[in-house]
Each structure stands twice: as C-alpha cells, then as structure tokens.
Amino acid sequence: MNRVEVEKKVLSENDRIAADLRRRFKEHGVLCLNLISSPGAGKTSLLERTLEGFPSAERVALLTGDIQTDNDATRLARAGFPVKQITTGGACHLDARMIERALEGWRLEDLDLLLIENVGNLVCPSSYDLGEEAKIVVLSVAEGEDKPLKYPSIFFKSVLLVLNKVDLLPYVPFDIARAREYARRVHPGMEIVEVSCTTGQGLDDWRAWLEKRRAASRIKVTA
Amino acid sequence: MNRVEVEKKVLSENDRIAADLRRRFKEHGVLCLNLISSPGAGKTSLLERTLEGFPSAERVALLTGDIQTDNDATRLARAGFPVKQITTGGACHLDARMIERALEGWRLEDLDLLLIENVGNLVCPSSYDLGEEAKIVVLSVAEGEDKPLKYPSIFFKSVLLVLNKVDLLPYVPFDIARAREYARRVHPGMEIVEVSCTTGQGLDDWRAWLEKRRAASRIKVTA
Numbered sequence: 001m002n003r004v005e006v007e008k009k010v011l012s013e014n015d016r017i018a019a020d021l022r023r024r025f026k027e028h029g030v031l032c033l034n035l036i037s038s039p040g041a042g043k044t045s046l047l048e049r050t051l052e053g054f055p056s057a058e059r060v061a062l063l064t065g066d067i068q069t070d071n072d073a074t075r076l077a078r079a080g081f082p083v084k085q086i087t088t089g090g091a092c093h094l095d096a097r098m099i100e101r102a103l104e105g106w107r108l109e110d111l112d113l114l115l116i117e118n119v120g121n122l123v124c125p126s127s128y129d130l131g132e133e134a135k136i137v138v139l140s141v142a143e144g145e146d147k148p149l150k151y152p153s154i155f156f157k158s159v160l161l162v163l164n165k166v167d168l169l170p171y172v173p174f175d176i177a178r179a180r181e182y183a184r185r186v187h188p189g190m191e192i193v194e195v196s197c198t199t200g201q202g203l204d205d206w207r208a209w210l211e212k213r214r215a216a217s218r219i220k221v222t223a
Numbered sequence: 224m225n226r227v228e229v230e231k232k233v234l235s236e237n238d239r240i241a242a243d244l245r246r247r248f249k250e251h252g253v254l255c256l257n258l259i260s261s262p263g264a265g266k267t268s269l270l271e272r273t274l275e276g277f278p279s280a281e282r283v284a285l286l287t288g289d290i291q292t293d294n295d296a297t298r299l300a301r302a303g304f305p306v307k308q309i310t311t312g313g314a315c316h317l318d319a320r321m322i323e324r325a326l327e328g329w330r331l332e333d334l335d336l337l338l339i340e341n342v343g344n345l346v347c348p349s350s351y352d353l354g355e356e357a358k359i360v361v362l363s364v365a366e367g368e369d370k371p372l373k374y375p376s377i378f379f380k381s382v383l384l385v386l387n388k389v390d391l392l393p394y395v396p397f398d399i400a401r402a403r404e405y406a407r408r409v410h411p412g413m414e415i416v417e418v419s420c421t422t423g424q425g426l427d428d429w430r431a432w433l434e435k436r437r438a439a440s441r442i443k444v445t446a
Contacts (some may be wrong), residue, residue, distance in 0.1 A: 001258070002229075003229050004224075006229045009226075022399070038261045038262045038343070038345075038364055038366075039345050039367075039373070039374060040261060040363070040366025040367045040370060066373060066375060067374055067376075068371050069369070071373065087274055092315070092347050118260070119346070120345065120373070121315075121344060121346050121347075122343065122344070122421070123315035123344050124315050124343070124344075124346070140263070140365060141291065142363060142388065142391065143261075143262055143365075144263045145338065146292070146294055147262055147263060149291060149292050149294070150232075150262070150289050150290060150291055150292050150294065150343070151290055152290075152291055152366070153290075165365065168394055171391055171394050172365075173421075198396075203329075
C-alpha cells in the first residue's frame with residue numbers, strides 16, 4: 001500500500017467510528033461541537049468563559065486535546081464540569097477513536113452538550129471527523145486576516161467562525177471587514193461572531209449562537 | 224504495510240533527499256534556515272524586515288510554503304530577491320522533495336543564504352528535515368507562554384526561538400520570563416531573541432544572530 005492508500009484507509013476507519021459516535025450523540029440528544037484553531041487562538045479561554053455562564057446543573061462535559069501536558073484540562077476543570085484531557089503524544093489532531101475511548105465511563109444520557117477542544121493546528125484536524133454535529137473555527141485577530149484564504153479547508157468545513165481577541169484590534173494590523181469577506185469567500189453564508197475572552201465583548205453573541213444550536217438539537221424528528 | 228510503517232518509509236525517503244540537499248548546501252557554502260511557527264506568528268513579517276536590512280547585492284533567496292495562495296511570495300518578492308512559493312495543496316508541512324523541486328533553476332553557487340518559510344503549523348513541520356542547517360521557531364506573544372510545553376518537539380529541534388510581537392506585551396497575558404523558562408526546560412541552552420516586526424524592537428539582535436550563523440557557515444574545514 002502506498003501512502004495515499006494508507007491515508008484513505010485510516011480516514012475511512014475514522015469515518016466509521018465517527019458515524020457511530022454521531023449516531024450515539026443523536027440518540028442521547030447530545031450536541032457535540034469540535035473547536036479548532038491555531039495554537040494560542042484562545043479555544044481554552046473561550047471554553048472557560050462559556051462554562052462560567054452555566055449553572056452548576058448544566059449537563060455539559062469537555063474533552064480537550066493536546067500533544068503534551070494536561071494544562072488545559074486543569075484550567076477547564078475549575079468550573080466543576082466533567083473534563084478529560086486527551087494527550088496525543090505527538091499526533092497533530094484528535095481522531096474519532098480517541099473520542100470513543102475518552103467517552104468510556106461517561107453516560108451520554110447525562111449530557112446535553114459535549115465540547116471538544118482539538119489540538120492547536122489549523123490544518124490537520126480539519127480532515128478528521130469526530131462525530132461532532134458541527135466544527136467551529138476560532139481565529140485570533142493577532143494572526144492576520146488572510147488566514148481563511150491560506151487555510152481554506154477548516155473555514156469551509158466549520159459552520160461558525162469565532163473571531164477572538166478583538167480587544168487587540170487597536171494594536172494589530174487586522175482588517176476585520178476583510179477577514180469576514182475572506183471567510184465568506186471560502187464559505188458563503190458562514191456565521192461569524194466577534195468576541196474578546198479578556199473583556200467579555202461579544203460573548204453574549206457566542207452564547208446566543210450556542211443556545212440556538214442546542215435548542216435545534218433538542219428537536220427530535222420521528223417518522 | 225500499516226500506517227506506522229508507511230510513515231517510517233516516507234520519513235526515511237525524506238531524510239535521504241534532505242541529506243542530499245544538506246550536502247549540496249554545504250558544498251556551495253549556503254546557510255539554509257527553516258522557519259516554523261503557528262499560522263500568523265509573523266514568519267513573513269520577520270523575513271520582510273530581514274530583507275529590508277540587506278544590500279541589493281545580498282546573495283539571499285527565499286522559499287515560502289503555504290497550503291493555498293501565493294500571498295507570501297508576493298509580499299516577499301517586493302524586496303527584489305529571488306522568491307518561490309511552494310503551494311502544498313493540502314499538505315500540512317514542507318518536505319525535502321518540495322525543496323529539491325523548488326530549487327531547480329536556481330544556481331546554489333550564487334547564494335549564501337536560503338531562508339525557508341514553512342507552512343503555518345507548530346506540529347507537523349518539525350518531523351520533516353528539509354536539509355536545513357538549523358530550524359528556527361517563531362512564537363508570537365499573543366499565543367501564550369505555555370506553547371513550548373504543549374508543542375515540545377519543535378522547541379526541542381530549533382536552535383533559536385524568536386519571540387515575536389513583543390509590542391503587544393502590554394495588552395496580552397503573556398509572562399515572558401516564564402516563556403523563556405519553559406523553552407529552556409524543553410531545550411536547555413536554547414537561544415532566544417525578542418523582537419517586534421511592527422516597531423523594529425530587537426531586530427538588531429535577530430540580525431546579529433543571523434550574521435553570526437552566516438560567518439560560522441562560511442568557515443570551511445578541509446582535511
């Protein structure tokens with residue numbers, strides 16, 4: 001087998017497990033979201049701020065992926081909700097089997113919302129379906145507005161772009177109108193929210209988006 | 224062949240080509256440097272500022288890697304030195320064969336310095352030897368000081384850490400002493416320069432580092 005054949009086999013095995021996860025999430029009414037960004041774009045901070053807004057009875061759990069360290073799980077665990085760290089030990093992305101294993105011991109019937117923080121990488125995670133209902137891409141304004149054009153796959157596959165660190169806009173050369181235009185050039189109709197996890201600006205828009213998705217995922221269609 | 228075997232084969236093929244490139248660079252006295260960072264950490268800006276400082280007769284050329292677009296080559300070409308864009312079309316890193324092909328048509332005897340800007344990715348490029356004499360990792364202070372611990376491979380393999388965007392330090396929660404400590408925990412003795420490509424702060428330190436490496440690479444040891 002050559003490299004392309006092996007990659008196809010790995011991806012099709014991944015897709016099989018992801019489809020099974022997706023079926024389980026739907027069966028139990030769990031909205032699963034997969035957050036993807038460059039290192040340091042602020043996924044963990046966004047999740048921290050999200051958890052802060054939840055009552056303690058909220059049926060939410062988190063999986064957080066990193067190559068090394070369990071720093072993110074430690075940060076996220078402070079909010080009191082179930083968190084597991086997936087340490088990939090070198091792999092540049094999460095895959096469906098890692099999610100399947102990490103879920104062992106958790107009862108999906110106890111959850112409404114599963115938030116997955118992928119490894120910091122704007123490229124590879126976009127190829128791996130984790131069984132999520134939607135991918136979300138987080139882009140920090142410190143990274144430059146050209147990123148949707150340079151890394152189109154993840155912008156094309158994500159339903160929502162979270163433009164983070166907008167408190168830095170006065171200090172960085174970032175054209176937010178152009179960033180929005182580039183994102184929608186790659187992905188027409190893409191939803192976009194602008195937030196700052198430092199000042200709290202825009203977090204209500206993010207929470208409103210999340211609640212809208214949660215409400216939609218609660219609707220069960222039966223034949 | 225399973226996936227690990229295929230990856231080993233790909234890497235050993237890459238290493239063979241990289242070794243050949245390295246031999247050619249040494250033979251012609253070309254210092255080749257491989258710049259690696261997350262998307263948007265400022266590799267292109269650092270290279271732009273570096274080129275600005277060179278006289279027009281400088282024997283320098285650049286290869287710049289991106290998944291899509293030739294924006295970076297367009298930016299870098301303004302300085303008037305030879306530049307080629309390598310568009311990987313999905314691949315999350317440059318490999319030695321891409322470098323070998325991109326060099327076709329350039330005479331190495333006309334060069335002293337070859338600067339390679341890798342795809343924006345803090346993970347995968349660290350596994351691919353491009354025949355460079357040294358890897359350089361660029362980290363923006365907007366990314367957070369924990370990155371050396373979370374992405375240790377690239378910090379371990381790079382001889383120099385360029386801490387970029389230090390002009391943003393007043394506006395971001397980044398502990399620069401801790402960043403230096405983390406980098407040296409992963410890579411004892413790692414060289415570090417702090418720069419801002421916006422204000423120019425620290426660029427003299429970077430240029431001094433570069434000139435020191437260039438002087439060292441000019442020394443030819445003959446038996």
